[in-house]
Amino acid sequence: MDSERYIFEAEWFDKVACVVKKFLLYYYVSDNSVELYDLKTKKTFLRRTKCEGVEEKDFYVGALITIFSRSMRLINFADCNTKTKLSSKAQKTLAIIMPDIIDKMGEILKKIAAQDLHIGNIKMVNFTKDSAIEFYKGKSGSDLSRTINYVISGPIVAIELLGEDCVARWQELTGPNDSSEAREKAPSSIRACYGKDFVQNAVYGSADVKSADKELKFFFPDPKCERKGFKNTATFEDCTCCIIKPHALQSRLTGHIVDDIQKAGYLITAIQLFHVDPINVEEFLEVYKGVLPDYGAIVAELQSGPCITMEIKHKDKTVNVPVEFRKLCGPMDPEIAKHVRPDTLRAKYGKTRVQNAVHCSDLPEDGLLEVEYFFKILDES
Template sequence: MDLEERYAFLAEYYDPNACLIRKYQLLFYGKDETCEMYDIKNKKLFLRRSKVPGLRMKDLFLGSIVSVHSRQLTIKDFGDEFTRRKLRAKTEKTFAMIKPDCIGKMGEILEVICQEDFIICSAKMLRLTRKQAEQFYIEHIDKPFFGNLMNLITEGPMVALEMKGEDAVRGWRRLLGPTDSAQARRDAPYSIRAKFGANVTRNACHGSDSLESANREIDFFFGSTKYPNTAKLQGTTLGLIKPHAVLSGIAGPIITDILSSGLNITALQLHYVDRANAAEFYEVYKGVVAEYTDMVTQLSSGPCIALEIHGDQDAHGKFRKLCGPADPELAKYLRPDTLRAKYGKDKIENALHCTDLADDCILEVEYFFKILDS
């Protein structure tokens, strides 16, 4: 990035108090990573040029939701031709699917995705019906492998991903490797299909083959049609990977550690939680925990990943034990193998939220997979 470059975006903020959508021009400066905002309607400065904690250039793309001093802004458009020209290729989107045969490796695959500088914009675990799978793969309906493909895609849950990055369509296809996993192991041994695929059908992941396909496939899963999530809402507990962990690219390793512990992930969904919902979710801590306000700020500061955790017996107790003490420093001293000891920074940025009381498990799971998902 040129140190003198300034990037402009048009952003919207829903003001819950006034029930209005307020529109702003958001300017981001590469020289010192500061930003300023202008109120478009009133034609005046709203925020003086200053640092915004957690705001990075890579987070600013069409459709992204960013937190600026507790206000969740949705980036609606580029603010000028310079920004449009410079960032269009870098903010290209593509669609990815972790197929049912590799759902147990989703943490490792997500880790590879983040290491390659892709940004996950949307994510949801789904289970497709035969009819839905046929609609998605309609261009292959006359191919000899279509029947096997349908059997695979409908045999269990999959994870749909909307991702963005520079030259995202070609970049993701290159990272996937050849369609045939055997060929991938010969010709692209470090590719995803070489590492995780079994054959030409059970080849770990799907990727859009063009921008047109990417737009269609993203709309198929994340457009107006609402697909139900895979939450069981019974005998499970909530795991919530906090925004700081998602943005720093460690969601994949956290998920891998959860699955390696013997627990199962029966539902997954990326959420942008607004401040009002974050306050409602954490309300039980209000007036009880000194860090309540900071906890709300952290949860509403960016994308989080909600997980429904299931185990053969006592998923709640096993997951709480895996997470460890809320204070990572204490966790490192007492239980260094726990998730918060490995991935947490402090009591606020401690990587994960887990349900405190067994009686609250279903309430918390329903909050993310029923209330917010609606």
């Protein structure tokens, strides 16, 4: 039924004209079709057409939707009906993975995906004592000083989660605040599995929608506001770069990929979600221009939506990280990988030579350079 129609304000960067174009994007649930109306020319840009590769769950404010190779960012609801229908589905909350279970990040991200919750943003950061006191100011807790010491003991991972009734569902997934109580009342919850007690309880979640909005701005401030965000945790030493490509992120494979990396003995010492614009994508991948026949398609894939970039190190400092990590990623073509290296990331999670789940540094000397490109040049915090 056409009554099931969502309308969003959307933006698309036209790299030929080097301008941002604004549209009304109509999405029809009944047949998975889309229509685009150009707000400047006041003309239909794309007549209603069925669009493969997108589903109803992909449409929410902040999402990047690929419409026939064009990466459209949904920036707002365009009518009251869409806002009313999707407000609960577009609910956000803050999740924090605490310092003592960073090595279980992949397992926790898998649990998040299993609950049909989406990662809207993610960044590994370090609390300072002052920032921790500011964050926990006014929050209930029997031992604030112990909590502060806990959260500043190492890096934490702050995550913006999106989904229907997201606040309540994340709270249910985390379990009671006291890990001992969680083991009794919710034995499969995150705090039951990973927490130690009331303070060292593995994860944090916002109490309600209002708190979530405030806390998300604390970690992920609007670029237009004066407040600077947290610095990333990249070390720029003995490392290589890994990028979870947009298609894998959209397919909610992040947890599986991160878990495989961690279980293979690697350390993730920085992780962050990036929206890489077309100019930066071409600059980053320029080394492959004229070398790979799929260059144009690879560029289009990396700019088609958000990606997650990681600095990768190894527990064993004698390991040549760029060389050995490339072996874990496997051959570029997932079909070849499935035959010769079936346990590699691309064999397990890749679809094609272009949508092959992850990018990794090809040459040992490129590992540090690629980490620096993302965490020094592109990170604006």
